[in-house]
Amino acid sequence: MTGDIQRIQSLFHIRYPVIQGGMVWHSGWKLASAVSNAGGLGLLGAGSMYPDIFREHVRKCKAATEKPFGVNIPLLYPNAEDIIAIAMEEGVKIVFTSAGNPAKYTAYLKEQGMQVAHVIANMKFALKCQDAGVDAIVAEGFEAGGHNGIEENTTLTLIPYLRNKVHLPLIAAGGIGSGEAIAAAIMLGADGVQIGSRFAATTEASSHPAFKEKITTLKDGDTQLIMKRVVPVRMVKNTFFKEIKEMEIHGASREAMIKHLGKGRAKKGMFEGDLENGELEIGQVSAAISDILPVREVMNNLVNSYRNAMEDVSKNKF
Amino acid sequence: MTGDIQRIQSLFHIRYPVIQGGMVWHSGWKLASAVSNAGGLGLLGAGSMYPDIFREHVRKCKAATEKPFGVNIPLLYPNAEDIIAIAMEEGVKIVFTSAGNPAKYTAYLKEQGMQVAHVIANMKFALKCQDAGVDAIVAEGFEAGGHNGIEENTTLTLIPYLRNKVHLPLIAAGGIGSGEAIAAAIMLGADGVQIGSRFAATTEASSHPAFKEKITTLKDGDTQLIMKRVVPVRMVKNTFFKEIKEMEIHGASREAMIKHLGKGRAKKGMFEGDLENGELEIGQVSAAISDILPVREVMNNLVNSYRNAMEDVSKNKF
Numbered sequence: 136m137t138g139d140i141q142r143i144q145s146l147f148h149i150r151y152p153v154i155q156g157g158m159v160w161h162s163g164w165k166l167a168s169a170v171s172n173a174g175g176l177g178l179l180g181a182g183s184m185y186p187d188i189f190r191e192h193v194r195k196c197k198a199a200t201e202k203p204f205g206v207n208i209p210l211l212y213p214n215a216e217d218i219i220a221i222a223m224e225e226g227v228k229i230v231f232t233s234a235g236n237p238a239k240y241t242a243y244l245k246e247q248g249m250q251v252a253h254v255i256a257n258m259k260f261a262l263k264c265q266d267a268g269v270d271a272i273v274a275e276g277f278e279a280g281g282h283n284g285i286e287e288n289t290t291l292t293l294i295p296y297l298r299n300k301v302h303l304p305l306i307a308a309g310g311i312g313s314g315e316a317i318a319a320a321i322m323l324g325a326d327g328v329q330i331g332s333r334f335a336a337t338t339e340a341s342s343h344p345a346f347k348e349k350i351t352t353l354k355d356g357d358t359q360l361i362m363k364r365v366v367p368v369r370m371v372k373n374t375f376f377k378e379i380k381e382m383e384i385h386g387a388s389r390e391a392m393i394k395h396l397g398k399g400r401a402k403k404g405m406f407e408g409d410l411e412n413g414e415l416e417i418g419q420v421s422a423a424i425s426d427i428l429p430v431r432e433v434m435n436n437l438v439n440s441y442r443n444a445m446e447d448v449s450k451n452k453f
Numbered sequence: 454m455t456g457d458i459q460r461i462q463s464l465f466h467i468r469y470p471v472i473q474g475g476m477v478w479h480s481g482w483k484l485a486s487a488v489s490n491a492g493g494l495g496l497l498g499a500g501s502m503y504p505d506i507f508r509e510h511v512r513k514c515k516a517a518t519e520k521p522f523g524v525n526i527p528l529l530y531p532n533a534e535d536i537i538a539i540a541m542e543e544g545v546k547i548v549f550t551s552a553g554n555p556a557k558y559t560a561y562l563k564e565q566g567m568q569v570a571h572v573i574a575n576m577k578f579a580l581k582c583q584d585a586g587v588d589a590i591v592a593e594g595f596e597a598g599g600h601n602g603i604e605e606n607t608t609l610t611l612i613p614y615l616r617n618k619v620h621l622p623l624i625a626a627g628g629i630g631s632g633e634a635i636a637a638a639i640m641l642g643a644d645g646v647q648i649g650s651r652f653a654a655t656t657e658a659s660s661h662p663a664f665k666e667k668i669t670t671l672k673d674g675d676t677q678l679i680m681k682r683v684v685p686v687r688m689v690k691n692t693f694f695k696e697i698k699e700m701e702i703h704g705a706s707r708e709a710m711i712k713h714l715g716k717g718r719a720k721k722g723m724f725e726g727d728l729e730n731g732e733l734e735i736g737q738v739s740a741a742i743s744d745i746l747p748v749r750e751v752m753n754n755l756v757n758s759y760r761n762a763m764e765d766v767s768k769n770k771f
Contacts, residue, residue, distance in 0.1 A: 150771070286674030290609050309609075447454075448640050453469055
């Protein structure tokens with residue numbers, strides 16, 4: 136069963152069924168408003184913002200676009216409740232929750248008139264999302280950057296598997312950085328897509344220029360999912376990665392790894408630009424990204440390559 | 454750039470651009486001839502056959518179909534040279550090589566009038582395939598069962614990444630078990646697909662009935678890529694898997710793991726039906742497989758769902 140993009144377009148009142156992932160350290164107001172202005176749905180990444188900073192980003196985003204935008208809130212983030220309160224006060228109407236149980240806040244958020252999408256990586260949590268009454272499900276595959284599911288389902292296997300049982304609008308995430316990949320996701324049953332890495336490599340992303348530049352140099356095999364005994368994260372294979380990998384090979388304990396991880400590793404890498412000692416979270420699709428572009432150009436490329444692919448593929452009849 | 458199925462159809466003289474993976478213990482003459490008779494390309498899996506058994510399977514396959522069929526030869530298999538010699542003597546015209554360097558035999562095989570496809574999992578080896586003069590490249594993603602690439606590229610990220618640089622006919626493998634997934638692979642730039650798991654769960658597969666039954670019960674997360682320090686293999690999480698995993702967690706050496714693996718683990722699981730102590734290799738897409746069907750029915754389902762998906766998806770214009 137193929138997807139139906141109108142479900143996502145009408146749910147969020149957006150022109151293109153393209154959601155920009157609310158990535159930590161990348162997704163500030165400049166990126167989110169630019170994506171919304173270009174016809175997608177921009178998301179602020181609250182996971183790397185203290186509450187007062189988050190309020191500032193919401194206000195700046197509102198000033199920069201009249202289009203809908205939303206916020207991604209990792210439910211395990213210690214300030215999640217404060218972030219939710221601020222989102223309500225500031226009139227944010229769309230919340231993407233992740234890294235937690237959808238039953239926790241969905242009913243409450245819906246009562247406040249918000250639309251809720253929840254990010255999952257397996258069937259069990261997709262069914263929990265249905266029970267919790269979310270408006271849409273983001274299904275994220277193994278190839279995605281950052282935090283990742285322990286089942287390691289890839290986007291290609293996860294989307295059709297869910298589509299057969301899940302009736303809610305379904306958004307595919309992980310490995311999508313081109314119009315061809317958007318079209319493939321819809322072919323597999325997704326109603327829309329969430330794109331991270333391609334939007335991380337934009338002028339508007341708030342991450343450190345050195346990290347953005349690094350993204351454009353990555354080849355296949357330059358990221359890997361690691362820290363599976365702590366929380367699985369896909370990151371660039373830099374010095375920090377190699378240290379963690381050595382620890383894993385030699386049977387280090389979970390506690391020892393948490394200690395070595397320490398605090399602020401992701402900020403050090405992605406925001407402060409320490410490319411060797413910081414944690415650099417990015418998806419596999421980074422291998423296919425070779426330029427830092429303005430959001431508008433990225434969106435134009437996605438739209439044009441999608442249209443070409445949909446037309447071009449139709450010659451393949453049998 | 455989307456794919457062009459005519460390149461694979463005309464290369465192998467087949468009706469559908471569907472190749473059945475030459476899987477160890479599954480892919481005997483019954484499976485290969487049934488797939489070829491149904492309009493795909495059947496492959497014998499020589500990796501689990503002694504030379505005299507292989508000769509027998511080739512002869513029976515020739516008797517059972519007038520359509521083209523081929524053989525998969527893992528180049529690291531100790532009997533690879535004998536297998537090649539027999540394939541030539543018996544007039545097999547299509548060889549899929551895997552698990553090794555395409556430069557090793559391609560020129561020799563081509564001189565003997567054979568067509569050669571080589572299985573790879575990253576850009577580096579795709580480019581080696583071009584240099585070696587193969588006729589087609591099979592690009593296999595992380596979700597595939599059995600042996601797997603160390604880069605862990607998923608099919609969704611690998612295919613478009615290769616398509617931009619590789620001009621040879623490109624066959625996508627890993628995670629493909631439905632017409633929607635075939636269509637998605639072509640959307641991403643593949644000219645054809647190789648399907649393993651879905652053909653393993655057929656009446657004609659030569660694997661043990663208990664293993665085939667097991668495939669139909671698997672859920673998402675029931676397989677995982679493991680033994681990365683020996684040779685990465687995706688297998689079912691049974692008792693043997695858990696033993697290996699425990700060893701990895703506690704920092705066991707490569708030698709200790711090879712010793713525990715021992716000889717004949719895959720045969721014990723897949724051919725003898727020891728579901729707990731054997732090695733059960735199968736892809737992630739097994740989660741979406743719930744029945745053992747005759748090959749003809751599998752092929753009909755693939756063709757029909759492909760046609761429906763290609764027609765249905767066209768409503769998604771933006």
